[in-house]
Amino acid sequence: MAKTPRIVILGAGYGGIVTSIRLQKKLRAGEAEVTLVNKHVYHYMTTHLHMPAAGTDHHDNARVRIADLIDERKIHFIKSTVQRVDPVHKRVILEDQTLEYDYLVIGLGSEAETFGIPGLKEYAMSIKSINSVRFIRQHVEYMFAKYKMEPQRKDYLTFVVGGAGFTGTEFVGELADRIPVLCRCYDVDPSLVRIINVDASPAALPPDMPVDLVEYGMDVMRRKGVQYKLSTPIRECTPEGVLLGDGHFIRAATVIWSGGVRGNSLLEKAGFEVQRGRVRVDDCLRSPQFPHVFIIGDCSMVMSPEGTPYPANAQIAVQQGYNVARNLVCSVRMRPMQPFDYDYKGTVASLGRGEAVGLLKVKKVKGRKAALLKKLIDARYLYLIGGIPLVWKKMIFKQGAISGNHHVWM
Amino acid sequence: MAKTPRIVILGAGYGGIVTSIRLQKKLRAGEAEVTLVNKHVYHYMTTHLHMPAAGTDHHDNARVRIADLIDERKIHFIKSTVQRVDPVHKRVILEDQTLEYDYLVIGLGSEAETFGIPGLKEYAMSIKSINSVRFIRQHVEYMFAKYKMEPQRKDYLTFVVGGAGFTGTEFVGELADRIPVLCRCYDVDPSLVRIINVDASPAALPPDMPVDLVEYGMDVMRRKGVQYKLSTPIRECTPEGVLLGDGHFIRAATVIWSGGVRGNSLLEKAGFEVQRGRVRVDDCLRSPQFPHVFIIGDCSMVMSPEGTPYPANAQIAVQQGYNVARNLVCSVRMRPMQPFDYDYKGTVASLGRGEAVGLLKVKKVKGRKAALLKKLIDARYLYLIGGIPLVWKKMIFKQGAISGNHHVWM
Structure with missing residues (x-):
């Protein structure tokens, strides 16, 4: 050569x-x-x-x-x-x-992928890079600080996540864990905070999950205070919140898009x-x-x-x-x-x-065991590269x- | 009775x-x-x-x-x-x-006290309560996160403090200490960050400080990267920044007012x-x-x-x-x-x-010794109440x- x-x-x-x-x-x-x-x-x-x-x-x-x-x-x-x-x-x-x-x-x-839904590109955040997640983290915490300055603005404490698939679910699970900590730090009544996970599809979690695992997962989330709006597409995103397919408008200062x-x-x-x-x-x-x-x-x-x-x-x-x-x-x-x-x-x-x-080929896992498995998967990757x-x-x-x-x- | x-x-x-x-x-x-x-x-x-x-x-x-x-x-x-x-x-x-x-x-x-300066009440933050300082802290950090999403917006990294008296000076000193930490956390080049302390009076620091202590203090601040604009009143505050008495406009996403x-x-x-x-x-x-x-x-x-x-x-x-x-x-x-x-x-x-x-009756203090004295004053108050x-x-x-x-x- x-x-x-x-x-x-x-x-x-x-x-x-x-x-x-x-x-x-x-x-x-x-x-x-x-x-x-x-x-x-x-x-x-x-x-x-x-x-x-x-x-x-x-x-x-x-x-x-x-x-x-x-x-x-x-x-x-x-x-x-x-x-x-x-x-x-x-x-x-x-x-x-x-x-x-x-x-x-x-x-x-x-x-x-915003599927041409108006306003998503402009007003929704997405989980895609170090810069974008650092921004989302700060944005969420900033909303608590802003709420304490303008307590009439309940929309500062409303968090809409569009997309209840893999990324949406994983994020919502963490956000629900984070909210009580932020409430304590900012002296905010936790009952005022809303996390709403919206998806056009009738079920949350990744599409390949078996029905019983989906139900288990949604139960875990609901116990943490997550509200689901399923079979509900987002029709439009505006600086004030999201307009849903059923005609409802959710006032929210934070919209995160993980729909694809x-x-x-x-x-x-x-x-x-x-x-x-x-x-x-x-x-x-x-x-x-x-x-x-x-x-x-x-x-x-x-x-x-x-x-x-x-x-x-x-x-x-x-x-x-x-x-x-x-x-x-x-x-x-x-x-x-x-x-x-x-x-x-x-x-x-x-x-x-x-x-x-989780679903490993045909074996189902859930709870602490699945969480540990998740950590092992992360560890395996780190081992592989470094x-x-x-x-x-x-x-x-x-x-x-x-x-x-x-x-x-x- | x-x-x-x-x-x-x-x-x-x-x-x-x-x-x-x-x-x-x-x-x-x-x-x-x-x-x-x-x-x-x-x-x-x-x-x-x-x-x-x-x-x-x-x-x-x-x-x-x-x-x-x-x-x-x-x-x-x-x-x-x-x-x-x-x-x-x-x-x-x-x-x-x-x-x-x-x-x-x-x-x-x-x-x-905004002395009727237009826009200060609406667009400037002030250091007055737990809520307001929690807000300022989050706002400052949020600006770093936002800058990483829109690197053309240099005004996100410009911090204007109106008022170089007691509160303004103490805040600017801390902010200058905080900036390098935020720069490391957000991968921001420190040379892009500006802290500008503006005051209508010709000297910074509290008015009762002797000239040599004022010079010492301003030297400390300048070494940390603080820019002073003295003998310069703020004419107007807008959502984009501040208009100074000399006609200059400073584009800044953060304006903190401590002028009185x-x-x-x-x-x-x-x-x-x-x-x-x-x-x-x-x-x-x-x-x-x-x-x-x-x-x-x-x-x-x-x-x-x-x-x-x-x-x-x-x-x-x-x-x-x-x-x-x-x-x-x-x-x-x-x-x-x-x-x-x-x-x-x-x-x-x-x-x-x-x-x-510091000035204690007629005795001047500066440097580490003064900083320690400051801590003792704080400790004395806490002791007194609790x-x-x-x-x-x-x-x-x-x-x-x-x-x-x-x-x-x-």
């Missing part, structure tokens, strides 16, 4: 960071030039964001400095935001430079064929249009044997990262690639402190304070 | 709480019926509010539950807000009841003759119009031998509380009263962590966390 192949990885989410770590491990010196581009200097664990969003854990426990995960002598890291992907000319335009590639891995994540995600819009702009922003990839996770482009995580769509797309989540993204890294090594060594074979292990949804429900020291730092000796009162992070 | 005299004390600030505690100690059982009215269930230390306002200390360290300070078998406590004082008919109208009195003590504190206070407006409404809301009291701290009404603290004006009014502060309010309690005991025992004799001990102004300047246990609780085993992440207060 005339020159060293150039591999560019866009995004250091689950898919991108695992691809990078695996490439670093598997490639021999000089086999390829690998560049990782990410808009922050840190990787964050999206599945953990519901806790810092509610304020029940510090946001630093949901992120890891990229420099602590990769060896920058082996992988070149660029902190920049991708402006445009140009798969025709095999290049990527960043804020202040252009990268050329031989192989591209796109793991640029998702955007909120779509793939990063850069893909569509780059000319990829997409469905809800996601590219239906081939067996080896490549774009059917541009076979030098691998697409993973929330930007990709992988079909199950039943012919429906697998839900985009951390589990599939991590496995895709492993597969892409292996196939990139095969590619640079001119060996045949191996198709992606998703091993779906199940789902565990947290319901707040010490409570969760070994024992990372589990130690983020889960055992973790940051305790919620607010800006500590001196080091990560 | 036909019946037990009724003493009503309005306000549990420095003056009111000290009056109550001293009456409780000095009155014999059955000598008088004492009622204390306050709008919160706690007393707070106004001189400590600059710290929770900036977020450098927990607001619970600035307040004490009234039930922990008074014996409710001896003093009847009513949590209510005073609607109107009617000195002609010797009664006080509360939210849901009317109290009749034989002797009234008014210690209803102050309101911000006036007595509670209830006094003027009740028919008392006032100057800036304060009643010029007689030798025994009584209203010249209504001799059964004692007026203390920020509502009262006491003239110095030089013929100028003493500044309203905690020191004079506490001494007034002692005097009024003694004179009330004299009154119910039909003995002559003793005139108030103010023993002005001096002023110490904090400049943030480990720094202060003994050693209160010093222990608020200054030694004090609340550490800033945010709503703890379970008990006080």
